[in-house]
Amino acid sequence: MTNLTTPNGFQSRNLTKWSRYYVPQSDTNIYRAGDVVRSGSGSDTNGVPTVLPHTGSGAMRGVIVSVDPGLPATGGLQSDGQKLYVPAIKTRGYYLWVNDDPAATFNAVDDGLTPANLVAANVGTFVNFTPGAGATANGGSTAALTSSTFGGASGSGCWKVLQLNTGASYGAYASWIVQPANHELAQGGGGGAGGGITAIAQASDYNTAQLPAQASAITAAATAAGNAQTSATSAATAAGNAQTTANAAQTTANAAAVKAGQSFYLTFYVPTVADGDLVKIPVDVACTITKVSAVSAAGTTTLTPKIGSTAMTGGALNVTTTKGSSSPSANNVAAQGNDLVFTASSSSSCTGLAVTVTYTRNLA
Numbered sequence: 001m002t003n004l005t006t007p008n009g010f011q012s013r014n015l016t017k018w019s020r021y022y023v024p025q026s027d028t029n030i031y032r033a034g035d036v037v038r039s040g041s042g043s044d045t046n047g048v049p050t051v052l053p054h055t056g057s058g059a060m061r062g063v064i065v066s067v068d069p070g071l072p073a074t075g076g077l078q079s080d081g082q083k084l085y086v087p088a089i090k091t092r093g094y095y096l097w098v099n100d101d102p103a104a105t106f107n108a109v110d111d112g113l114t115p116a117n118l119v120a121a122n123v124g125t126f127v128n129f130t131p132g133a134g135a136t137a138n139g140g141s142t143a144a145l146t147s148s149t150f151g152g153a154s155g156s157g158c159w160k161v162l163q164l165n166t167g168a169s170y171g172a173y174a175s176w177i178v179q180p181a182n183h184e185l186a187q188g189g190g191g192g193a194g195g196g197i198t199a200i201a202q203a204s205d206y207n208t209a210q211l212p213a214q215a216s217a218i219t220a221a222a223t224a225a226g227n228a229q230t231s232a233t234s235a236a237t238a239a240g241n242a243q244t245t246a247n248a249a250q251t252t253a254n255a256a257a258v259k260a261g262q263s264f265y266l267t268f269y270v271p272t273v274a275d276g277d278l279v280k281i282p283v284d285v286a287c288t289i290t291k292v293s294a295v296s297a298a299g300t301t302t303l304t305p306k307i308g309s310t311a312m313t314g315g316a317l318n319v320t321t322t323k324g325s326s327s328p329s330a331n332n333v334a335a336q337g338n339d340l341v342f343t344a345s346s347s348s349s350c351t352g353l354a355v356t357v358t359y360t361r362n363l364a
Helices: 212-260
Strands: 019-023 036-043 049-053 062-067 094-099 106-109 159-164 175-180 200-204 263-272 276-282 287-295 298-307 317-319 324-326 339-360
Touching (some): 263 276, 287 298
Parallel strands (some): 019 049
Antiparallel strands (some): 106 175, 287 339, 298 317
16 A cells, blocks of 8 residues: 555444434534544434534544435435435434444544654554545545644544554555544543443344344445545446435345344443442334343342333343343333333442343334
């Protein structure tokens, strides 16, 4: 890989975790694949949290890998049908897929303005970045690592420089491998996860690891974002046929999702347990809780899963350092808009509580 002449945002190297976020119609910012975002305030009516553009320093939420392929029906298209941007003037709210894994790594290009800092001695240091806009309406991000900040000490930048990319050379517009150094979901990171809980992650069931439909759409979107800067002109020409391709791809994805199975899980972790409600999770899609598993690093507690204030029949679980589980048999169906609540009682020096909740939902 030779050094580039134009930065192209942040490109995921190991896309293993992503989440859905909301941009309301009233928002006047442009969002592009490869842009960095931070948490906003509020959510949509189903509890999907909002995000805002990151300003270049401070805690981040993650990097945009795609605009939701299903909403809205029109918008920025790459030649393969993947949506890459959200316009400033919006006719409705948008949803974004964001790589919000604190441990993820990314490819990024520096701004080339301070070549003297772009040397081997600054690998392992911390930097900020400069947000940018795509060259055309359909273009990807042009966010760049701020070369004047290379060499920063821990805590001084929102990215850590891991190494120079293979084939690149030190100097202006080099391609670097970086990792979030100030992430909202990291333990002790800016913003944190709130309430002493480090993160809540949702994935597909144990056997499939991830929904094939979502994996295909997001992985394709990440690849498209990496090539967006060079293919923007051809994308405008191909836009007429891209929507037909996207519709067909969505039909195929829906069919694959049904075949993948209907069992899912989510997990959460509580470092120190005190009696009372530990976590409340908004329900975005109607589901049925089928199993609750838990284990502690030390101590004991009784964990009671609820829908709102109603305990699930057969769901209470005596948690010890040996993994155990319960199988709720009634009061375990949550409608969209409900909250899943997990309450601790009779806690005795309980630390390191890890909980996995298995549920089913209709994918058709």
